[in-house]
Amino acid sequence: MITVYGYIGAPSAGLREAVAGASLVVGGQRHLDALGVPDDRRIVLGRIGPAIDALQELPAEDRAVVIASGDPLFYGVVRRIRAAGLKVRVVPTVTSLQLAFAAVALPWDDALLVSLHGNDPAPALEALRTHPKVGLLTDGRTGLPQIVAATAGLGRSYVLAERLGEHDEQVRVLSEEQARVVTDIAQPNVVLVLAHHPDDAAAIGEQTAIAGGARPAGAEA
Structure with a gap:
């Protein structure tokens, strides 16, 4: 059985228990190190291909754990694993973008959500x-x-949210002038780009029936 766990901040008790009983654990270097996974039971995620090969070769009776940053169903590894024909159980957590919007108390059902990971950034x-x-x-x-x-x-406002969920988490709200001179940016991070400062009532937006599909009334381009 393959179980995919979301991970942000600190590992849950359930994840620790699952890792302790797994024959194979797949995840990022920092996740595997935090959980103390022995070298002979770990695969460090870089390219997903080698991990999928190892999961496919695993005996049916063995247990495997895959650890993904944030919600593994949101721009995560589950799509690639399922596309390879593998069946998985998913234990999600919140996404880093959800935490970033929460940090500035903004609803995010009207937001456009984008992943720049390995994608053409132009669109x-x-x-x-x-x-x-x-x-x-x-x-x-x-x-x-x-x-x-x-x-x-x-005239955009920028929310720079760094190392969310970690002990050294930092969330900064920046003007364009401030954002231009920031150099001490920690990884990983996410960025919110807003037409209004998050404390401006206009930034709250309006609830619509189609998430992310409509521009709030009165919002500036």
Whole structure:
């Protein structure tokens, strides 16, 4: 049986118990180290292909645990694992974007949500210019500097949320001028790009029946 666990901040008791009884544990280096997984039972995630090969070769009676950052169903590994024909049980947690919106008390059902991980950033960066509330999963190539450059002159506010759930978590609300000069950015991080400061009533937006599909009334491009 393969169980995919979401992980953010600290491992749950359930995850620790599952890892202790698993024949194979797949996850990021920091997750595996935090859980003390022995080298002979771990596969460090980089490319997903080798991990899928190992999961496919695992005897049916053995237990495997896959650890994913945030919610494994949101831009996570479950899609690739299921596409390979493997059946999984999923134990989700909140996404880092959900934590970022919560940190500034903004509803996120009207937000456009984007992953820059391994993707062409151009469509996402273009969307920042037209949508008033965007949450972005950044990567090493496209982060706050590129995001600010793509929205230059639009008067956007930026929420830089670093190492969410960790003991050194930091959430900063920045103007364009402030965001341009930030250099001490910790990984991992996510960024919210807002047409209004999060404390402005206009940033709250309006609830619609289609999540992320409508621009709040009165919002500026």
